[in-house]
Amino acid sequence: MNLALRRIVLIVALLNLAYFGIEFAVALAIGSVSLFADSIDFLEDASVNLLILFALGWSVRSRARVGMALALILLVPGLATLWTAWEKFNQPIPPQPIALSLAGLGALAVNLSCAYMLAAYRHHSGSLTKAAFLSARNDAIANIAIVVAGAVTAFLWQSAWPDLIVGLGIAAMNADAAREVWIAAREEHRAEA
Secondary structure, eight states: OHHHHHHHHHHHHHHHHHHHHHHHHHHHHHTOHHHHHHHHHHHHHHHHHHHHHHHTTSOHHHHHHHHHHHHHHTTHHHHHHHHHHHHHHHSOOOOOHHHHHHHHHHHHHHHHHHHHHHHTTTTSSTHHHHHHHHHHHHHHHHHHHHHHHHHHHHHTOOSSHHHHHHHHHHHHHHHHHHHHHHHHHHHHHHHHO
């Protein structure tokens, strides 16, 4: 199972890295806070999954320490999003809604695929695989919100607010996932000590 898990984690890391480039380019092109937050999250997910790939062979105590570090890493996209949201708040230009929704749909496809692959392993290897699964699951939820924000901007409310609200929601979800991973890693560390 460890070899199969390693293969899945590597595939997930590569998918996240590839879509980071796509979504980041679209976010910059259309000025979207939510896509920016999600693209940074893709980069963070790629990094987290590569770290998990290496840490899977380590002791429980070492994996717990990596889990605590991952909890802190999960906060980075939220901080970047807050900065981007502040800039957008000062210049509230709505992003191009069709591009926003299409990029969100592509991200949703990637994240659903990753969550599906990781679901079978989410209770193995403690906080590490939990972090990978929660990240993919939360990202899929965020992608649905991005698509909805694009639709709302296109058809109901030509404003930067739907994008801003979703971007801030993504930041909040990342903070909650970081909390869950921190708690799981701390419990592993205590149990091993």
